[in-house]
Ligand SMILES: Nc1ncnc2c1ncn2[C@@H]1O[C@H](COP(=O)(O)OP(=O)(O)OP(=O)(O)O)[C@@H](O)[C@H]1O
């Protein structure tokens with residue numbers, strides 16, 4: 001594998017690292033330039049101050065002791081390895097005294113100058129740089145007073161070199177670090193991509209690896225996994241609905257078909273055909289009911305409608321359902337009582353909530369024997385709206401209360417009544433869709449089912465029992 005691939009260079013990490021490297025080089029250079037410039041200026045000022053002090057001293061000597069005295073002082077100061085430079089010449093620039101052999105360059109009196117000169121170091125002559133000032137003494141004599149600045153030149157050179165080295169180092173570190181980070185990033189993104197393509201190839205059980213560092217990639221991976229879990233659950237739900245439809249609609253359809261076939265086999269009178277057709281219509285209705293129930297459960301369980309939840313007026317909805325069932329209850333000799341508070345509202349899917357209440361009411365009336373009482377309540381409990389349907393029937397044993405929520409589960413005693421065992425499954429799916437808590441309790445006697453919704457976001461408290469629909 002190549003260390004630096006084009007893919008690596010094209011990652012945002014690498015580009016960011018290069019950007020930072022350039023930025024750090026610019027700032028290091030600026031810092032160094034400032035330091036360099038300050039140091040150079042400071043040292044140059046010091047040198048000039050030293051030279052000025054010497055000039056003042058020598059001028060004083062000249063005033064007091066004349067040319068002879070000055071010559072003597074210069075000769076004395078020119079001895080040894082001092083860094084100060086002197087040259088006293090006659091008006092024709094012929095040297096009289098000093099440690100410079102000749103006037104270095106054409107200059108004007110009073111001017112500062114920079115020049116190279118040869119300085120004896122050990123047995124060799126080495127070229128050094130000097131800074132000096134030119135002065136004309138009364139009588140036309142020229143005096144040059146200077147200072148060897150070779151050390152400063154060397155210091156400046158060093159600083160320039162260091163600057164280049166540090167710049168190169170910052171660049172190398174920036175690029176190297178960028179490459180390392182980009183490689184690390186790419187490796188993890190690659191593993192995510194690999195998992196995703198395996199999933200796209202059909203292996204829905206695969207999950208994006210989580211490194212455990214809880215960084216942004218881990219959070220992304222976790223969210224992806226949650227999403228995949230959700231998709232898998234939806235797919236499983238969908239498959240289950242399809243399986244259920246295939247499995248549970250096949251036998252009634254076969255039954256239907258055989259009955260029609262048997263009817264057609266022999267010549268019969270009109271009444272017999274009529275009866276057969278009436279039975280067929282009734283059975284088709286049952287089939288349609290089961291079919292619709294399965295679809296509704298699938299819809300509620302998938303949660304796809306979660307985004308489309310709207311304000312539901314429970315008072316109104318439940319009132320309507322109770323009104324619808326009142327005549328049938330009376331007719332079959334059951335008592336249906338309702339106790340519905342005003343202004344109970346939730347966010348939800350109105351049709352699914354109505355259907356859930358219909359299913360609960362249907363069960364209560366179906367499994368309660370004649371003369372039994374069915375009670376519907378809607379109210380709030382600690383700010384949470386709830387719907388409750390209770391009856392005086394046989395109830396459901398505690399150990400069966402969870403199982404009856406599954407699809408197609410019907411208890412032994414209920415086999416004689418019509419039904420497909422889907423009613424409570426829909427109630428459970430609707431509760432789940434709305435984030436509501438579903439409880440099945442003993443009503444002593446009978447069953448009490450309560451669906452408690454999450455607290456309503458509107459602070460409007462429900463006023464207790466404005467309307468009481470109570471009928472015998
Ligand atoms: N109020 C109740 N009292 C006694 N048993 C009940 C009551 N409600 C439900 N059950 C039991 O739970 C089982 C499942 O109920 P569910 O409503 O899911 O199906 P179903 O009523 O049999 O058929 P469907 O509602 O699809 O017409 C019922 O068959 C019955 O045995």
Ligand SMILES: [Mg+2]
Pocket residue numbers: 359362363419422423424
């Ligand atoms: Mg039912």
